[in-house]
Each structure stands twice: as C-alpha cells, then as structure tokens.
Amino acid sequence: AQSVTQLDSHVSVSEGTPVLLRCNYSSSYSPSLFWYVQHPNKGLQLLLKYTSAATLVKGINGFEAEFKKSETSFHLTKPSAHMSDAAEYFCVVSDATTNDYKLSFGAGTTVTVRA
Amino acid sequence: GAVVSQHPSRVICKSGTSVKIECRSLDFQATTMFWYRQFPKQSLMLMATSNEGSKATYEQGVEKDKFLINHASLTLSTLTVTSAHPEDSSFYICSARDPRQVIFGSGTQLSVL
Numbered sequence: 409a410q411s412v413t414q415l416d417s418h419v420s421v422s423e424g425t426p427v428l429l430r431c432n433y434s435s436s437y438s439p440s441l442f443w444y445v446q447h448p449n450k451g452l453q454l455l456l457k458y459t460s461a462a463t464l465v466k467g468i469n470g471f472e473a474e475f476k477k478s479e480t481s482f483h484l485t486k487p488s489a490h491m492s493d494a495a496e497y498f499c500v501v502s503d504a505t506t507n508d509y510k511l512s513f514g515a516g517t518t519v520t521v522r523a
Numbered sequence: 524g525a526v527v528s529q530h531p532s533r534v535i536c537k538s539g540t541s542v543k544i545e546c547r548s549l550d551f552q553a554t555t556m557f558w559y560r561q562f563p564k565q566s567l568m569l570m571a572t573s574n575e576g577s578k579a580t581y582e583q584g585v586e587k588d589k590f591l592i593n594h595a596s597l598t599l600s601t602l603t604v605t606s607a608h609p610e611d612s613s614f615y616i617c618s619a620r621d622p623r624q625v626i627f628g629s630g631t632q633l634s635v636l
Contacts, residue, residue, distance in 0.1 A: 444627075449614070449630070449632060450629060450630065451529070451616060451627045451628055451629035451630045452567075452616065452627040453627075454624070457624070498566060498567070502625075510557070510569065510572065511557070511569070511618075511625065512569075513566045513567045513568075514566060515565070515566045516565070516566050518564075
C-alpha cells in the first residue's frame with residue numbers, strides 16, 4: 409500500500425521569504441511522487457514530479473523538491489514566496505510499478521502569504 | 524499540451540434529481556480516467572477508475588448505483604450522481620492518463636438543495 413503524510417496542515421510565510429512544505433511517503437515499491445497546487449474552486453496543477461531520475465526535481469514557478477529515499481521524504485521548497493503562491497498544496501504518490509496511475513493524495517497544506 | 528475538459532464547472536440541483544458530469548480528453552485518447560471527490564478543506568478521495576469499454580472499478584465504500592460511470596469512448600467519461608441529496612454536495616474532479624502523465628480536469632462544484 410502507498411500513502412503520503414503532509415506534516416503541516418497550514419503554513420504561513422511573509423512575501424519574499426522561503427517556503428517549505430513537508431511530505432513523507434510510504435510505498436512498497438519504487439514510487440513516483442508529485443506535488444500539485446490547487447487554487448480555490450479550481451482543478452489541480454502539477455508543480456513537479458519525481459520518477460526515479462534526478463533526486464532534485466525542479467518544477468514550475470520556482471518550486472523544487474528533493475527525493476530522499478533514506479528519509480522517505482519529498483519536501484517542496486521555494487526560495488522566495490509570492491502572493492500568488494497562496495493556495496492548497498498536495499503531495500501525491502503513485503506506485504511506479506503498476507500502469508494504472510492510481511494516485512494517493514496527502515491531506516494537503518494550506519499556504520498563506522503575508523504582505 | 525494535453526488538456527482534460529470537465530463540464531459543468533458548477534451545478535445546483537434539487538434533491539432527488541440526477542446530475543451528469545462530463546470529462547473529456549482533448550487531443551489525446553484516454554483508456555483510463557479517474558473520478559475524485561473533495562469535501563471542503565479536505566484532500567481528494569478516489570471514487571472510481573473508469574475504463575473505456577468496460578465497467579468502472581469503484582473504491583471501497585463508494586455506491587456504484589449512486590455514482591454511475593460511463594466511459595463509452597476513448598475521449599469521454601461521464602459521472603452521473605443519481606437521486607442526489609444534500610450530502611452529495613461536493614467538488615468532483617476527473618483525471619485522465621496520457622502516455623506521460625496524469626492530467627486533471629478543472630472540477631465541478633455540485634450543490635444539492
């Protein structure tokens with residue numbers, strides 16, 4: 409079975425300061441890991457994904473994440489937060505050995521950005 | 524790039540009526556689509572996997588007679604909420620696989636009065 413745990417339900421940062429969203433995963437096999445962002449009443453947008461290539465993954469809008477197998481973590485970071493980064497963020501895991509692309513979502517982290 | 528179009532984006536209906544939500548893959552064929560439900564301030568929960576030309580696979584606890592899924596073509600899956608009740612009010616999101624990734628629709632906010 410696969411699952412993810414997002415360690416923070418809410419993160420509040422000042423504009424221009426770094427953002428860190430923490431995610432730990434559990435997977436029986438080689439996982440694929442994703443970070444998605446959701447703005448209010450909108451669908452999901454893929455920020456980045458890890459699929460067993462480079463452990464440091466760069467995504468859109470200045471976000472990046474590092475896959476650490478020894479820590480079973482896939483934390484999301486951004487050096488400088490922007491007001492438009494205020495949204496809900498989901499860490500997602502998929503079992504890379506199957507072909508059904510069934511995704512398991514974390515509970516989500518709400519990011520607020522203070523001016 | 525590949526796009527998944529979901530329609531309608533918002534629907535309000537009376538209790539007891541049925542509502543159909545469409546999920547279309549644009550510019551690619553999707554043999555598999557997924558339907559999720561999201562309650563306010565909560566994560567997405569997978570409801571079912573929709574397979575083109577065959578019956579959908581429902582997750583445990585999801586009533587298949589309540590949430591009818593039809594995937595009659597390689598570009599269209601529909602979710603019908605039958606005899607809707609206020610507790611069915613939720614945000615429903617579909618996704619589809621293209622060869623490289625999973626792409627999400629923009630979601631449907633269902634409100635049952």
